[in-house]
Amino acid sequence: MAGTGIFTEILDGEVYKFYADGEWRTSSSGKSVAIVNPATRKTQYKVQACTQEEVNKVMEMAKSAQKSWAKTPLWKRAELLHKAAAILKDNKAPIAESLVKEIAKPAKDSVTEVVRSGDLISYCAEEGVRILGEGKFLLSDSFPGNERTKYCLTSKIPLGVVLAIPPFNYPVNLAVSKIAPALIAGNSLVLKPPTQGAVSCLHMVHCFHLAGFPKGLISCITGKGSEIGDFLTMHPAVNCISFTGGDTGISISKKAGMIPLQMELGGKDACIVLEDADLDLVASNIIKGGFSYSGQRCTAVKVVLVMESVADELVEKVKAKVAKLTVGPPEENCDITAVVSESSANFIEGLVMDAKEKGATFCQEYKREGNLIWPLLLDNVRPDMRIAWEEPFGPVLPVLRISSVEEGINHCNASNFGLQGCVFTKDINKAMLISDAMETGTVQINSAPARGPDHFPFQGLKDSGIGSQGVTNSINLMTKVKTTVINLPTPSYSMGDGFISRL
């Protein structure tokens, strides 16, 4: 159970502690932040509301711990990460339980998130050992006008303190996707977990604590992003911000100083369906892509752009599958569970009502109880409806009928987002041309968008983000290049003659 067994020390009465200097602590603010269970709408957990002074102390410790961590052998950093991964996987049950309670993720998917996170940490340790153990050696005479008198040695060095801010929908996985690359690359790490998802993150951080990482290297500051977010992101000690979330990321990028930023923001992933597509395959992918975790994935299919000639048949197939989705508590592994908050449910409802007023076809009756919204397919959506452009982050999927592939590509490219997209066709040549034409970070051919597997590059264009994720890209982003140039008095050629005469 969450907060028991090896996790007892992270709890102080009914409030979870924050993590600083290798210890679990109670904030001097004396205040806590409530985490509301999305399904019951009752307070499930409480976390510390950390103060600015506590942030300052954590940053100081992070700066100093990083200096010795950078000198810790790479293999040893990897060994500790493997240990943390094993502890995390051994303790998947209580962590998954808190995911179920604070973000209403179905129980089975919650376990999958924890296991996937352990695998990500281990992969990152292995990849780090490989890519950080290598540097480059350049010779000057490859550039015009130079003789071979300069030997250039490059290696990747840490940035310093990395600030990690994940979102509610994958609090554990999107936290470790920032923590593991930062640590293997020799950085220290300050985590600000999402409020919904903070308790799962605190359990995950305890696994790193138990693995034996040095004091101060990892910290976890809890509190509302709206209250301590700016103080954290504009803190002078921060050398890199890795953020996943919504529009907040755009304002952070405007306020942050001259430091590397990794921003993974929203998306409006389009699914373009051509006339020759396998419609059964498309229908299953629309269900998986549009409705898993109730559509609360940045990579969810958020708009279907289908050729008019196959639209009726596709809509019927998707409708039949929507009817089979189960709706209810996450504990019972229902396909559709409560969305994360009342404000999110209200926002989704606003998009649905706008579509209703403007004449969209409702394939199911709109139904909502509290934060639980029944899956809804909206057909005959037109570009003047908000749902054609905005991301509901909920179980509501619009279908726009198109009369040409160009119309589909134009709709996709007119979006301010550019995360992923997908195209269904049996013609690989056409698929490649469409992929090239779509202004998104990734295009999936004949499958729904997805971030995983976690070592694949993952990036958004336009308002969907900057920088690229995925294990290798994250490690690279969290390092900088250091160069040392050896200058020789005379040109030197290996195996060349004339050495003795030049001495």
Ligand SMILES: NC(=O)C1=CN([C@@H]2O[C@H](COP(=O)(O)OP(=O)(O)OC[C@H]3O[C@@H](n4cnc5c(N)ncnc54)[C@H](OP(=O)(O)O)[C@@H]3O)[C@@H](O)[C@H]2O)C=CC1
């Ligand atoms: N591209 C991607 O990989 C992903 C994108 N998303 C996008 O994220 C959104 C939903 O996630 P959600 O968690 O609600 O996103 P938010 O942007 O609301 O929150 C993300 C994180 O930022 C924190 N935060 C809030 N305000 C500030 C601030 N001023 N400064 C610093 N941090 C702050 C939040 O903390 P707190 O919870 O305390 O407010 C949370 O930890 C959707 O738009 C979705 O598309 C989601 C997942 C993945």
Ligand SMILES: O=C(O)[C@H](O)COP(=O)(O)O
């Ligand atoms: O936050 C998200 O929505 C994730 O990055 C999506 O991950 P997934 O495509 O692997 O579910």
